[in-house]
Amino acid sequence: MTIVIAVYITLLGLILGSFYNVVALRVPAGESLSHPPSHCTGCGTQLKARDLVPILSWLASRGKCRHCGARVSMLYPLGELATGGLFLWSYLEFGLTLRGVTAVILSSLAVIVTVADLKYMLIPNKVLLFFAPLLLVLTLLNAEGPVWIYLLGAAVGGGIILPFAWFGGMGMGDLKLFALLGLVTGFPVVLLAFFAACLLGTLVGGTLQLTGTLKRGQPVPFGPWLAVGALLAYGYGSQIIGGYLSLIH
Template structure:
């Protein structure tokens, strides 16, 4: 084949292409991380406002102490917290560290999804899924309540992705079975223990099953109970909880689901 630059050999062309691909891979990774921190900022709004039954869209962001509207340059994820030294620009009230932590962790999780799935429909699905898990898990941890507004968003999202899978000819039965397994098992436990768990936990497991599919739902459920048991023992032994205290199960389901998305198939392969 005729070469425009005959003095450049094929090996150099291949190396140049590899370097270019690596740079683009890193570039997209940075973009995904920044996008994740921005979404994390919105998730903070959801985590704060949903339990208060406030709109997550219409009311501008404001200081919870002085009520002043927060300027756009004070809403830059993570960076604004550092610049402001963790305090409100107007009243000097301390800003909770949980806000930059959620933003940063969301960015890291998005980046991990990008590394695992690349740019594909899977990353879109699991970005949506993990974002919902963050909101549900943290709200349940803070309030011991699972709000229907969050689980219905998860259910609708899962149905949309299943419809897109069905449209392109991808099997969807495993996801339906996953939802039945997750919701059914938790429903059985709730009935047998007469309220040992809440119906909100059942809703979360049903949604998780719809996103994960049958096999990964087994992994998620197993990890949920293992993580929950370990956390309960630590809390009881440390004196922070007694055996009679209610410990929210939603955060453990969320944590187990994130692990399952990232490592679930590896865990299955190792086990099998």
Template sequence: MSIFIAIYVTLLGLMLGSFYNVVALRVPAGESIIHPPSRCSSCGTRLRARDLIPVFSYLFSGGRCRNCSAKLSALYPLGEAATGLLFLWVYLRTGLAGESLVGLALVSLGVIVTISDLKYMRIPNKVLLFFAPLLILLRILVPEYSLWSHMLGALAGGGIILLIIVISGGGMGMGDAKLLALCGLVIGLPNTLLALFIACVLGTLVGGVLMLAGILQRRQPIPFGPWLIIGIFVAYGYGSQIISGYFSLIG
């Protein structure tokens, strides 16, 4: 029975991932997520049912529009595949429980924010405002830690990045602060600090490699949201084990 649930959850993630692509790419551009229907961004041709199969349509078409042969963004299949795999990860971690809803909502927010930040270097307020009451309500109904831990996670997440913005004169964006404040409420303290630490390490390492390779120029801005999301997911799934393991090593 569990294998069928796992397959269903993965397929659900793939389908929702296709919709999350639409949200992530249209909302920051001020476009409706309902109208017009999905279309090629180059020639404007409306996509048919065969063009809307998550991941597989991209692979079967060779990553190009069937009408004008324009190259399609790899963000589409990557967003769909990531959502499907992350939905499966949440199910394997939580099973069928209240925490599953928290995890799926967190993953949904993370996928949308990552695609949006990679494309536009923006974390849309509309997306955060949509997920904020949902995640707050879910965390109140299904607390993982004490209420104080979740509240302190929100304060620490938003406060630390806000402090960095003030000190650095804009080294990060307010979208990052709002994102970590909201997700800090979900994962609690000290997981929020772990998430920020992981994000900073990954962002620094990847940014350094890209500069050495000549792909990224010094002082060229890069989106920090995706690294925050990776840190948040790692802390959400394995924060307690990582922190306990760290203290056991130094204890």
């Protein structure tokens, strides 16, 4: 039964991942989510069902439009694959629980923010406003301690990003995002999330610079790393902090 549920949740993630791509690519551009229907951005041809199968359609067409041959961004299959994988992780790590539901919602936010930030260097307020009440309610229901721990997590999350947003290097979207993520992870786990985000961003950014993929001084979106750091902290923060404290005592 576990395998059946895992497969179903993964497939659900792949399907929703396709929709999340639409949200991430249309909302920042001020476009409708429903009109026009899914179409090739190169020739404008409306896509049929065979063109919209998560991952498989992209692979079958070799990453190109069947009609005009225009390149289809890898963000589409990667967004779908990431959502499916994160949904599966949420189920395997937390099961069919409220924490599992929170992980799914957090994963959904992470995918949308990542795709939008990679494409536009922008984290849409509309997306954050949609997820904020959902995550607030789930956080209150899942609270494993006093509510002030989570409120402090939000304050610290926003406060950490404030100097970077004020003096440049990050945007207000990053601040709002990490305040929301800090609400979910709580304090002091939010600090671990920020450390993980910085470490991953530095490692990947440095590697891309060394390989010439990223030019020195080229702006890099930090929202994806904040999201990944928060997911790691949400899933394993208590264990990591507990393990660290046991080493120093």
